Amino acid sequence: MALAHSLGFPRIGRDRELKKAQEAFWKGELDEAGLRAVGRELRARHWQVQKEAGIELLPVGDFAWYDQVLAHSLSFGVIPERFRPASGKPGLDTLFAMARGVSGDACCRGTHAQPLHALELTKWFDTNYHYLVPEFSVDQQFALSWEQLFEEVDEAHALGHAVKPVVIGPLTYLWLGKLKGSDAQGFDKLELLERLLPLYGQIFQRLAGQGVEWVQIDEPILVLDLPQDWKNAFERAYNILQREPLKKLIATYFGGLEENLGLAANLPVDGLHIDLVRAPQQYPTILDRLPAYKVLSLGLVDGRNVWRCDLESALTVLRHAHERLGERLWLAPSCSLLHSPVDLAREEQLDAELKSWLAFATQKCAEVAVLTRAVNQPEAPEVLAALAESRAVQASRAASPLIHKPAVQARLAAVSAADSQRASPFAVRIGKQRAVLDLPPLPTTTIGSFPQTSAIRLARQAFKQGKLSLGDYTEAMHGEIRHAVQIQERLGLDVLVHGEAERNDMVEYFAEQLDGYLFTRFGWVQSYGSRCVKPAVIYGDLSRPRAMTVDWIGYAQRLTDKVMKGMLTGPVTMLTWSFPREDVGREVQARQLALAIRDEVLDLEAAGIRIVQIDEAAFREGLPLRQADWQGYLDWATEAFRLCASGVRDETQIHTHMCYSEFNDVIESIAAMDADVITIETSRSDMELLEAFEYPNEIGPGVYDIHSPRVPDTREMVKLLRKAARRIPAERLWVNPDCGLKTRGWAETEAALVNMVAAARQLRKELA
């Protein structure tokens, strides 16, 4: 009998209970016992949901406070010196301090006099999930320091569940971390492996003692281009771990194993999970290479997108696999369902036809279960019914007039190379722009959003529920814009923004106004910590029926004599942070989006807006995991940006913004986007990025981290600016935070910006 399992379920809860509880805890409105109770209820509910859907072996360890990589750091005692509690034993306050940083004054229980920087936050492979980067020291010691996994296993057992604990494997964990400290230069973090492995031994022994049979060890780095010493380390590590108890399933996802396939297949463990959604081509080879004793888990239900599984085509693979593997065949979603919204059943207002094409995490578990049933009992009536339904859905989608729009396709076909080229080169444009804009050296600005207060969100909620009229909602948002403009004038910022109060999210806001997108009411997915996004779904050809931002930004510009920067989201980011179509390529969807945004840029210019920022925060994230696929992506991604940015006059200054990115791999392409100014994230990594950042146009390296409530002081920002000015000529430098301020409160925002403006003024003096 084949077996249905799951690699992980979303932890946020269908009503984002975890988000709400954590935020209440941080505000002091919920105590620790209350917070823990919410976690326990969510785990119990999620196991139950998966079990009812037909999943036989349930994951434990997919629940985490804030982030699952952070939970591993606590487990292993990877707690940087600055966060180490006096008692020696880390608690939830330690965990949240590592995640969020601590202000010098408003610090946790008064134990720290100094402000503490949070761990670095970065994206999890090519997803919109962000993890906290483990910080290693050269003399790093590891010690089991966190009981959560064991407690949760007991909890699941007490509820009568058959479970499979999930851990991040030792190689992936080390790969994700960073060495810190002055002695780190020249030290290879792989040298920490020998010290780390005994911890896995201890964990496996404890789990075995609790009656666990299988453990899932996630090693997604096996789908990356790995250096030879890392490949060797895989063999070494798992040869050592072989001695330990428990059956081990190594899980790989987000891509194909390719040249690591032989390595992965032959590791001395008991099973291997592969992603057949992202990399279907690896299926036949893996069958030939897998030792006869091993379980093979096939990920045929897409954990990264919301389309219903084509059961019929999944079954052709499965029937074959079942013949070869029999009991050794397992089925699962392609990856953890962390990246899927929770439950489609809640979307009562969705168009019935569109809804019938979709599946969220709960439905995906049922798909895995029905596929398993279909190989175990092919004639079961429910199997036949599910197959018939799946065939009907596929047919309805293929033929639907909702998808194909001849006018959009014709416009795309008519695009020429000249459409993606500014009229003059940067050297010419910048002179004209400086004449029009009349800005001081080191101009100060922000990235776009100001605090999304609960008053703003409640007003929008009331408006969406029909309890607030359009007129009253507009007036409320105008009030927010006036407030933002007044504050920026008072702070003495040079280039103002309207603050994005009217936007629920920088992607969803535009998606709601474009044809070809559908959006959900409850389709939340965790992005980082307590923050969630509700990715919209691209189901058909995309177009812009009318202007989307001109009224708001025009209103803001009329309030001030200063330059008002218009704010848009770029095509690559719109695509990357949405659930895309799969019947046409990503590049087609990006170009359709580019044309829609191009029209918006031109409308803003016509309305008198002199600077337009087109955010491409997800540009790096869209980069394929394998280097062989990079150039193809970079070509169409840069072209899409240029297509939306190149319609304007020389005098109109185009900005772009990117955050959290390892840019060095893509720096040439970023330059090829030819934005006049780029603002980037650099502060958490101490301007390290600028070492290699040869950007030919103007650049605003972020001088403070907006993900932490900590208020940066002027001195530290001056230091960062001096460092930046050593790398980049001052006449090309801008001064700005790392990213938008929507997640911050007003008090800390104003305090931080006062200091930032003071830092810019000081640097102007120093450099004059």
Ligand SMILES: Nc1nc2c(c(=O)[nH]1)N[C@@H](CNc1ccc(C(=O)N[C@@H](CCC(=O)N[C@@H](CCC(=O)N[C@@H](CCC(=O)O)C(=O)O)C(=O)O)C(=O)O)cc1)CN2
């Ligand atoms: N899509 C996307 N990806 C991104 C980013 C981004 O901005 N967007 N930024 C980077 C970091 N990721 C982030 C992701 C989310 C948030 C964020 O602030 N999310 C908000 C939700 C934003 C939103 O959609 N808000 C809606 C709905 C708000 C809401 O919860 N309303 C309440 C009612 C009001 C209330 O009680 O506050 C409800 O419906 O129950 C709105 O403003 O309209 C949150 O989790 O809190 C920030 C950064 C990388 N990836």
Ligand SMILES: [Zn+2]
């Ligand atoms: Zn950003």
